[in-house]
Each structure stands twice: as C-alpha cells, then as structure tokens.
Amino acid sequence: MTQEALQILLIEDNPKDLKLTLHALQEENLGNSIHVARDGEEALDFLFCRGQFASRSFDHPPRLVLLDLKLPNVDGLEVLATVKGDPRTQAIPVVVLTSSREESDLVESYKLGVNAYIQKPVDFDAFRRAVKHLGLFWLVVNEAPPPGSFHPGK
C-alpha cells in the first residue's frame, strides 16, 4: 500500500465492527486503499506524521477519515478536535461513524467541524448501503484539495 494509493483512514477499535466495515468497503472495491488505526493516539500519529508514521508526509493526506467516537486512550471527539483545529489537517474530510445517537455527540461533533455524522444501523444491509454511499461520495464524487496545499512549509 503506497502513500499515493491511500484513500481512507478507518479509526475503529472494535474488531467485529472493523471486520464488518472492511467487508462492506471491500464489496465496493475500496478495500485496498484503507489504513486502519485501532485507537485515537495511533490515528493522530498517523495524521500528524509522527511516531511510527514519522516517514509520512502531510502532502498525502487520506481522502476520507472514518472515525468511531468511542475509542480507548484518546477518544473520537478529541481526535476530531485535533484534526479540525490544526491548519495542516483541517481540510481532511472526517465522517463520524458510530453506534451513538446521543444528541450531545451529534451537537459536539458538528461544533468541532465534522463533515458528516452517520449512526451505524443495526441492520447490516442498511449499514452496507451507508458505507457504499460514503465511499462513492467522498472518493468519487467529491473533489479533494490539491496535494500539498496544506503543507506547513507553504
């Protein structure tokens, strides 16, 4: 998986959810361009090119971040706040994909600048449809910013 080919950063701690989500993404042929982070800290390291991801470059951000809210260590809302609060990463589309449909989560996410909020349906068919639409929209329909346009050096 090269950096150029990276399309989606999937942040998910639950292996069963991960498996179902990956299955759904693969059905839409999006499986090969996914990087999975299992907690918030790893996700931030990846996005900010530090720690084990120090070799990464801000020039090649993911086209889409799928973010679960309930994460160990650094939780989803904190990840969202950090990404949207930093000029180097704020342009990256972040879609919250979560079990929670608490109003407080919805309100807080939108305040922090989330691009979309999707509650994972219990019904797997509905879930699959949602993932398919997501992939199609953000990776095919939506235009990403030019590569490197948010590099700190520029």
Next chain:
Amino acid sequence: MHDSGENQLPSLRPKRDDTIPSGWGVGSPNRVRLGYAIAVIVTGAFLGAHLWLWFQPGLTPALILFLLPIILSAYVGGLGPGLLSTGLAALGTNYFLLPPYHSFSIQGRLHSLQWLGLIVLGCVVSILCEGFQREIAERHRIHEELRDSEVRLGAILGSAMDGIISVDEDQRITFFNPAAEKMFGIPASGAIGQSLDRYIPERFRSTHAEHARAFGRTHVTRRSMGKLGAVYGLRLSGEEFPLEASIAHSEVGGKKLYTVILRDITERLRAEAAVKHQAELLDQTYDAIFAWELAGGITFWSRGAEGLYGYPRAEVLGKSSHELLQTRTPVGVEGFLQALQQNGRWEGEIQHRTRDGRWITGDSRMVLISRPEGVLVLEIVRDVTERQRAEAELNQLNAELEQRVLNRTAQLESANKELEAFTYSVSHDLRAPLRHIDGFSKLLSEEHHTELSPEAMEYVGIIRDSVRNMGMLIDDLLNLGRVGRKQLSIEVTGLNSLVDEVIGDLKRSNPDRAIEWRVETLPFVECDAGLMRQVFANLLSNAVKFTRPRKPAVIEVGVACPDGTRAVYVRDNGVGFSMKYVNKLFGVFQRLHRSEDFEGTGVGLATVQRIVHKHGGRVWAEAALDQGATFYFTLEPPDGPPPEIRADIGGKP
C-alpha cells in the same frame, strides 16, 4: 315638689283676678294717700254739714256721727288717715260744736265725756282698721305667692319629660300632665276622672291596687317603684312599655292623694340591651378587649382579656392597665400615649405580662374615645405569640427545606448524570453486539448458504428478526428513560397496526403455541407510537405468557366502556390473579407469580402504567384466580374532553 303634698295639684289652672291695680292694693302708698284725703275731705264735709244743717247753740251735737268719716278714712288708709280723721273731728267739734263755741275749751261734763269718747273710739277704730288692713294685705300677698307658685309648678309639670299622674284614694285620675298624655297616647281631658287601671296592663292591676293601698297606710311618703321589679304601662294603642316610677302620697283635706312620676324606659332599656349585646359580642372574640381611662384605671375588661391575661374582670377594674400588665412597646408607654393624644389612635406590637408571669406578644390597636366623663382608650390586643413562634418555626423549616431541596437537587443532578452515562452506554454498547449479530448472520446466510440447510437458513432469519426487535426495544427503553424529561412525540396512530406487529412478533417467538387471536377494530388515537407499541407488546406478551396452560389460549383486544370512558382492553383466558393483590400489579418489580412458573422481570406493567399516565390516561385490571385477566387503559389527554379516540377511520387492516 316631692314635699309639697299639701298642694292640691288639680287646681293649678291659672285663675288671675287682678281687679285692683297693684298700685292700689291694701297698704299701698296710693291708698294711704287716698285715706288721708278722705280723712280731710269727708271729716270736713261732716263738720260743715253738721253746722249748716242742724247746728243751734245749746243743742247737743251728735258727735257719734263723726265715727263714720273716721271709719271710712281708717278703712281706706289705715291707722294714719284714721287718726287724722279722729284729730280733725275732735278739733272741729270742740271748736265749732261744743260750748263755749269758737274756742277749744269744753263746758259741761257731758260734753267732755262725749268728746273724749269720740277720740277714744276714733283711735280704736283706726287701730282696728290698721290691723284689719294688715291682715288683708298679708292674705293678699300669700295668695299672690301661692298663685305664682302654682303657675311655676304648672309650667314645670307641663314641661316635665316624665309623666306625672295624680290619683285619689279610689284610683281616679285627678291630674295628667302633657308628658303622660304623650306617654299613654290620650289627652288629659280623656284621662282625668277615669280609673288608673286603664293604664296598667291587666295582669298587674290587682297587685298594683294592693300595693298602692299598702303604701298609703305607711308613713313613707315617697318610694321608687322601679326598684321593686318590672313596672309596665299600657298605651291606648294596647302596647305595653317598661316604666320607671316613683310614687308619693299625701293628704289633702283629709283625702289621700297619690302622685306617680313615670319615665318611659323603652328606649333606655333598648339602648342598655344594645350596649349589653355589644359587650357580649365583644366577649365572643378571643382578642383581649379592654378600656381604660387616659388618666385612670380600667373600665372594661372582656372575656377575651380574662382569657388572655388570666385576670378576672372584678380584679382589674379601676387599675392601671400599664402597671397591671407591665406594658412594653418599642416606643415605650409614653410613646403610645403621646401618639394617642396626637392621632387619636395607635397600633403596634406590644408585650404584656399575664397573671401567671408569662410574657405574651400582641398586636395592639388603641383608639381614643372622648366622652364627657373623661377620655377613654379602647385597646384591642391579639395574641400573636403563637403565630410568631409558628412563623419562626416555619421560617426555619423553610430554610431547612430549602437546604434539603438543594441537597436533593444535587443528588438528582448527580443521579441524572449517572443516568445519562448509563443511557449513553446502553445506546452505544448494547447496539454494537446487535449489529454484529445481524451483520454476521447476514454474511452467514449470504456467503455460506450452500452449506446451510433450509432450516438453518430460517433460524438465521429468526435471529435477524429478533435482533431487529431488540434494537427497537432498546430504542423504546431509552425513550422511556427520557419520558420524564421529554415531551411525547404524539402522532395519529392506528392501534390495529401496532397490535398486528406485536402479534406477529409473538407468533414468531411462540410458534408452538395454539393461540386464538380475536382483535376488534381498534381506533386511531393520538399517541406516541413507539411507546404505545410497547404497551401492547407488554400486555400481549403477558397474555401469551399467562395462557400457556390453556389449549387453546384465547387473547382478545377490543374497545369497551366499562365506566363510561372508552377504554382499550386486552383480555385473556389465562391463569389470572387474585384481585387481593391488584394494588401490587403495576408496581415496579412486583410479580404475582412464581418465576419458575412464569418468567419475567416485573417491569412490564410498571412500564405500561408509566406510558399510559404520561398520556394522561388510566390503566387498571380485572381478574380472578384461574379465570383470566382483562387489562384496560384509556388515553385521555389531561386537559380536555376525551379522546383520545377519534373516528374509526382505519379499521382493521
């Protein structure tokens, strides 16, 4: 007039007979002058007439004739003119008629005796006339005085406010003054001569006459009858009225005369009764009401005052209220006395000491009342000791309550936070496993259907059905948790579709049960559909559960009006329950059956009740042990006429 019993009162009409001008009365200077004139003129005339008519020297003159002018003069003018006339007659007869003539000497013994006799007689006559005149004058004076006195007395009796009546020994009225006329409503002319009995109520007549006679026999001349008991008069109109009377008796000309003085006390008794009534009214209140003279002691002391201070009335009258009660006020005694004199009133908080040494706090109101006898202060004290204590207690309780509310609010806030955390957890964490079950079941049926038998495939379907139901249930539970905080999401809902959904679930989850479902056409109602579905899910699953021993089980859903309100009911022919425990039925975690017989958490009916109450409705049950149960509920909105139930637009699908 009480001691003037010798006056015969009825003769009091003024009868003035002033024929003699007062200037010509007996002994008056005019009359004396007239007497002197008569003495000179008439004596002279007699002398002249004697000389001219029959004087002949040597003839014995009739000196006795000269007594006539002397008597006339003395009669008219009294002693002076009489003596003058005597002197003139003596000198005239001596000089002209007795020899030697034309000299003042007398010849002959007979002449001398005659002449001296004339003088002596003239003097005697003059003196007698003078005495007679004096007596006449005295009599006249007495008569005049008596007449004046009668006139004055008449005026007094005529203008007296009291009725004055005189009666003789036979109780015949001899005098009746204007006040009596007014009192009895009859003119004096109609009363005089009549019996007094006419003016005494019949029942008192005999005793009155007896008393009067007995009184007449005594030597007491006056007596007040009012003191002897009630005395009543009788007006011409037949009306009785209370009297105060005094009686006097006297003897006139050997006859007894009784005079009674009567006072109509109707008004006074009425006023006294009113005052007494008012005093009694004052006694009715618990407030202490008392009056004291500004410069003196207590004059009135109500029963309320007796009760409040413990001093009986007799003990306080005449005493200074400030000293007795040790009055304390924020302004001091001088302060309110000054205010009273300036404004005529004072109101304020006051402290008084009771007879048993307690201090009480009162709201005092004082009013100054000016009366001819002196300035009086009416004071009304309401005991507020207890009220103030209660207020203080109330304030303290309020403060405690406020603190408790604060504590409880803090607890509730904390509990709410916990509940929210729990809800969040339920919403997030309970959903995840369901999603996994559904997802992997789906993958199983899609990717491994070749390895699964049709039966296994059906089970997978059932698994996914149940997962869906549980997902909804989780949502409903979360909704229920928010019921207290959130408004219902009311929408028009066909109850039949809800019931059918629930029955479908139940049929799937109880495929081996033989249940006869009888569902009537149910109405469309305004309700929260999710919660109402839960109502039916709970009631119908209960019905299914408790009809397990029945073959076939019969479960009915319909509409009935058991007490005038349209209610939806769910009826089964299950094991029922004893009505003895019906009050426990809707309690949380209350169960009426052993769990090894019938499983359950005991939350279902509590949930039903909460939802129905939230809709403003009512839920109740009728049952008998082993004879089935019927659950009713209504969904009346709290603010109005029914229902709930609109037209049966849908009917059963």
